[in-house]
Structures are given as C-alpha cells and as structure tokens.
Amino acid sequence: MSLLIYGTITSIILALYAAGFSLAYGISGLANFAHGALYILTGYSVWTFLNQIGLPYFLSALLSVIIIGFLGFALYWGLLLRVRGVPLAELIVTFAAGIAILELLMWKGFYGIQYSLPLFVRGGVKLGGVAVDYQRLFVIGTGIVLVVLLYLFVHHTKIGLAFRGMAQNERTALSVGIESDWIGSLSLAAGSALAAVAAVVVLPLGVMESAIGYEVLIYALAVAIIGGLESTPGMILGSFIIGFGQVATAKYLGPKWMIIVPLVAIILVLAVRPSGLFGQFKELEERI
Amino acid sequence: MEKMLEVKNLMVFFENALALNDFSMAVERGEIVGVLGSNSAGKTTLMNTISGLILDMKKKEERRGGERISVLGELKFEGEDILNKKPSERVKKGIVLSRERHPIFRDSDVVENLKIAGYLHKRHEVKERIDLTFKLFPHLQGMKKRKAGLMSGGEQQMLAIGIALVAKPRLLLMDEPLLGLSPMLQADLVRAIKNIRLAGITVLVTEQFARTLLPIIDRGYVIENGMLVFEGSRQELFDNPEVKSAYLGI
Numbered sequence: 288m289s290l291l292i293y294g295t296i297t298s299i300i301l302a303l304y305a306a307g308f309s310l311a312y313g314i315s316g317l318a319n320f321a322h323g324a325l326y327i328l329t330g331y332s333v334w335t336f337l338n339q340i341g342l343p344y345f346l347s348a349l350l351s352v353i354i355i356g357f358l359g360f361a362l363y364w365g366l367l368l369r370v371r372g373v374p375l376a377e378l379i380v381t382f383a384a385g386i387a388i389l390e391l392l393m394w395k396g397f398y399g400i401q402y403s404l405p406l407f408v409r410g411g412v413k414l415g416g417v418a419v420d421y422q423r424l425f426v427i428g429t430g431i432v433l434v435v436l437l438y439l440f441v442h443h444t445k446i447g448l449a450f451r452g453m454a455q456n457e458r459t460a461l462s463v464g465i466e467s468d469w470i471g472s473l474s475l476a477a478g479s480a481l482a483a484v485a486a487v488v489v490l491p492l493g494v495m496e497s498a499i500g501y502e503v504l505i506y507a508l509a510v511a512i513i514g515g516l517e518s519t520p521g522m523i524l525g526s527f528i529i530g531f532g533q534v535a536t537a538k539y540l541g542p543k544w545m546i547i548v549p550l551v552a553i554i555l556v557l558a559v560r561p562s563g564l565f566g567q568f569k570e571l572e573e574r575i
Numbered sequence: 576m577e578k579m580l581e582v583k584n585l586m587v588f589f590e591n592a593l594a595l596n597d598f599s600m601a602v603e604r605g606e607i608v609g610v611l612g613s614n615s616a617g618k619t620t621l622m623n624t625i626s627g628l629i630l631d632m633k634k635k636e637e638r639r640g641g642e643r644i645s646v647l648g649e650l651k652f653e654g655e656d657i658l659n660k661k662p663s664e665r666v667k668k669g670i671v672l673s674r675e676r677h678p679i680f681r682d683s684d685v686v687e688n689l690k691i692a693g694y695l696h697k698r699h700e701v702k703e704r705i706d707l708t709f710k711l712f713p714h715l716q717g718m719k720k721r722k723a724g725l726m727s728g729g730e731q732q733m734l735a736i737g738i739a740l741v742a743k744p745r746l747l748l749m750d751e752p753l754l755g756l757s758p759m760l761q762a763d764l765v766r767a768i769k770n771i772r773l774a775g776i777t778v779l780v781t782e783q784f785a786r787t788l789l790p791i792i793d794r795g796y797v798i799e800n801g802m803l804v805f806e807g808s809r810q811e812l813f814d815n816p817e818v819k820s821a822y823l824g825i
C-alpha cells in the first residue's frame with residue numbers, strides 16, 4: 288500500500304518535472320536544457336520575495352511563476368532566435384544558459400540548509416493506513432489540475448490550437464498565418480512557467496540547493512526519452528515507470544540507489560529503442 | 576483597372592539553381608487562373624513565393640548556414656508591394672495557400688483542423704467559415720470527429736482546402752489540388768472550385784495535367800523550367816497544339 292501511494296506521488300512529481308520540458312519540445316522541437324536551472328531558480332525567487340521583501344507566500348509564488356515564464360520567453364528572443372532550427376546549437380545555448388543561472392545562484396550564496404520554502408499547510412492524513420502529509424496531497428492535486436487545465440487550454444484557446452498546429456505541421460500552420468517564432472517563444476514561456484509551478488509545489492518538501500537543477504533536468508530527460516520525446520501519454524507513462532522503479536529501488540536496495548533509476552532507464556531505452564518506448568505510435572496518438 | 580495580383584520579372588534562386596526565371600503573370604479579381612507545368616517546372620516555388628512561405632524557408636536556411644535562397648523581382652497584391660511581407664501578414668491581406676499533397680494536421684480531428692486554421696480570425700467568423708467548408712464539402716460534415724491522419728487521400732485534400740478556406744482567403748492559391756485523386760473525386764473537386772469562386776474568392780491553381788481543370792479556368796499560364804512559355808485564355812490554351820499534347824494528353 289505504501290509502495291502504491293508513494294509510487295504514485297513520486298511519479299506525479301516526476302511528471303511535473305517533465306511537463307514543461309516535454310511541452311516546449313512537443314510544440315517547437317526545442318529541448319530546453321535550462322529547464323532544471325529555471326526550476327531551482329524559481330525556488331530562490333519565491334524565497335527572496337517571501338523573506339527579503341516580505342510578500343505573502345501566494346503572491347511570491349505567483350510572481351515567481353510569471354517571472355520564470357517571462358525568462359523562458361526572453362531566452363527565446365535573446366539567445367535562441369539566431370540558432371533556431373539547429374538542434375545542437377539550441378541544446379548548447381540552453382545548457383549554457385542553465386549553467387550560467389546555476390553558477391549565478393551559487394555566487395549569490397544560495398546554498399545551505401537555511402534556504403527552504405515553508406509547507407503550504409502543516410499536518411497530514413492517513414490513507415489506507417499510510418501517513419501522507421498535506422503538501423504531498425497538494426502535489427497530486429496540482430498534477431491533476433494541470434493536466435485538466437492544459438487539455439482545456441490546448442484544445443479550446445486560439446494559442447493552444449496554434450500550439451497544436453505548430454506541433455503537427457509547421458508549414459501548414461505558417462500558411463494559415465501562425466508564426467513559428469511567436470509560438471516557439473510562447474511554448475518556451477509556457478514550459479518554463481510549468482517548471483516554476485512544479486518548483487512551487489514540490490520544493491517545500493525538502494531543502495533547496497543548486498544541484499537540484501541538474502537532477503530535475505536528468506529526470507525530465509529520462510521521462511521524455513522513455514516516453515518518446517513528444518507524446519503526452521508517453522510522458523505520463525514514463526513518469527510512472529521511473530517513479531515506481533524509484534520507490535521500489537528505495538525500498539529494496541536503499542534510498543541512495545534512487546538516482547540510478549533514471550540513468551539506467553535512459554541508457555536502456557537508448558540502447559534498445561532510441562525512439563522511446565512509445566515512439567512508434569507517434570503518428571497515431573494525440574500529442575500534447 | 577488595378578490587378579489583384581501582379582508578378583513581374585520574378586527570379587528565385589536556390590543557391591545557384593534558378594527555379595523561377597523572369598516569370599511574370601497577373602490575376603484579376605474574380606478569376607480562376609491556372610498555372611500548368613510538369614514535374615519541377617517551378618509551380619510550388621511560385622506558390623511559395625506568392626504566399627511568402629519562401630521567406631520562412633530562406634530564414635531557416637540562413638540560420639542553419641544551408642543553401643542561399645534569393646528572391647528578386649516584383650510582387651504586388653492590390654497595388655501594394657508584398658515581396659518582403661511575412662506569410663502571416665499576407666494571410667491577413669487575404670492570400671492563403673493550400674499546399675501540395677494535402678498536408679493537414681494529422682493527429683487532430685476534422686473540426687480541430689479547421690479551428691486551428693482560424694487562428695487569425697474571430698470565433699464567429701471561424702464558425703461561419705467552417706459552415707462554408709461543410710457546405711462545399713458535405714462529405715466532410717459526416718466525419719467531423721474523424722482523425723485527419725486516418726482519412727483517405729481525397730478526404731484529406733478536401734480538408735486541406737477547408738483549412739485554407741477558414742483562413743479567409745480573397746485570393747486562394749491551390750498547389751496541385753487534383754494530384755493523386757480518382758477521376759470521380761477530381762470532378763467533385765473541380766465543382767467545388769467553381770463554387771469557391773461563386774463564394775467570391777479568386778483562385779490561382781497549379782496542375783500538371785489540365786484535362787479536368789481546363790473547363791473551369793478563365794486563363795492560364797504554362798511554365799517550363801521556371802520560365803513562362805505560353806499564356807492565354809482557356810480557348811487559346813485549348814487550341815494550342817503543344818499545350819494540347821503536353822498538358823491535355825490529346
């Protein structure tokens with residue numbers, strides 16, 4: 288029972304890590320290697336608003352999500368525009384931006400246990416005999432709400448529909464007046480904002496440190512690679528495979544082996560089926 | 576009177592290869608104009624240049640450090656120079672291209688395909704245009720929820736034209752709409768093109784074979800190796816022995 292509950296929670300956390308990365312990639316083929324850095328930057332941004340400026344928690348979180356979303360947007364127009372459409376160059380640029388952010392955080396002195404975000408609500412409940420704190424329930428709720436909101440956004444708003452058009456056929460999208468750089472930058476903004484939302488709900492569970500930036504990137508990559516880089520059902524399944532794999536590993540081998548799971552998964556999938564476990568359904572399945 | 580579309584001395588280079596060579600043509604409001612040419616004659620290049628897609632290809636090639644694409648000459652829509660306008664700006668003016676080989680949004684259903692195409696327009700306008708599409712292609716109406724990638728080639732072609740229609744063209748560019756369709760579907764589509772004109776839309780259409788298309792076009796241009804080799808009314812095209820053997824198969 289505890290395996291089931293904590294497996295589910297871990298999987299949803301992974302899906303939250305990966306959602307923004309997969310979204311931007313699915314829409315504009317952009318692999319944002321600054322994803323993890325933006326995630327942890329969100330944590331320090333919330334912390335600063337909360338503790339240095341003294342804003343209420345909710346407002347600090349909201350502002351941070353907006354700022355990080357805008358950073359994604361700015362990253363596109365400022366650094367990516369010139370190399371757009373050249374995947375290797377995009378990767379180098381975003382990775383460099385990510386490292387710059389992480390180093391800047393270190394230089395600013397953002398490390399050590401004094402940096403952590405408070406829980407939204409203290410306490411917890413028992414689910415089938417297993418103790419679960421409210422924060423983790425909140426994580427589950429956020430995961431579910433995000434899926435619903437994203438679905439509605441993508442299928443029922445102009446920008447969302449343009450995302451879908453761009454993801455499926457860029458030229459045809461262009462020929463009806465959808466602009467690829469505009470949509471590309473919005474997708475990166477949305478992806479970054481999703482990383483920020485994940486950070487806001489997940490980071491209160493532990494201490495913040497820059498290294499988490501790399502970890503989140505590795506998880507997002509692992510999930511995306513297992514799910515096949517551009518499919519939503521694949522992304523969710525990928526999260527659950529790694530999530531349950533991790534919880535089982537922690538239980539039977541010990542917690543220090545957990546980080547091995549995504550790495551082994553990446554290597555296995557790349558060796559056996561480079562298009563991802565679900566890559567072959569690419570044409571048939573819903574993307575996004 | 577001022578022409579709707581005017582192309583003058585258009586030259587398009589892919590690196591050093593000349594795809595369009597000193598090509599000139601014009602379209603008047605309300606016409607159906609054909610461009611006939613065999614494989615690699617330059618039809619798609621012409622359509623991409625008029626719709627502006629070529630500018631996007633050019634930009635991408637430049638970023639990638641790939642081949643150099645150059646576009647020279649004059650391109651006017653309703654008197655205004657549009658040679659350097661982005662595709663989206665041209666769509667706003669009413670120039671919409673339905674690309675060759677019906678590239679639709681494969682994972683979306685029919686209605687969603689059409690909704691995506693309404694990006695630039697207001698909700699109620701999009702609804703009207705979707706209704707117009709279903710009126711022109713009643714067959715599509717029965718498959719609103721069908722995933723586009725699973726439809727037949729003919730159905731995808733109708734949808735591709737529907738996509739262009741929802742983007743509200745005043746000048747509709749159709750690149751080989753009849754390609755790969757059965758004679759019966761070709762006849763259906765030709766009828767639809769006539770109705771599109773009746774709906775007040777000017778049409779510029781390319782084809783390799785003109786037999787089905789010729790009866791509905793007002794005028795036509797023949798293009799070979801990127802060059803204009805013949806132009807004339809429907810009757811003149813029909814009476815020309817070379818056109819007859821090359822494009823009518825008679």
Ligand SMILES: Nc1ncnc2c1ncn2[C@@H]1O[C@H](COP(=O)(O)OP(=O)(O)OP(=O)(O)O)[C@@H](O)[C@H]1O
Nearest residue numbers: 589592594612613614615616617618619620621783
């Ligand atoms: N991106 C490109 N790079 C290099 N050459 C190109 C490119 N696109 C087209 N060409 C060349 O330009 C010429 C015209 O091609 P275009 O596609 O316009 O012909 P088409 O009439 O549409 O042919 P088809 O009937 O096969 O569709 C051809 O010689 C083609 O090889």
Ligand SMILES: [Mg+2]
Nearest residue numbers: 618619620675
């Ligand atoms: Mg062509």
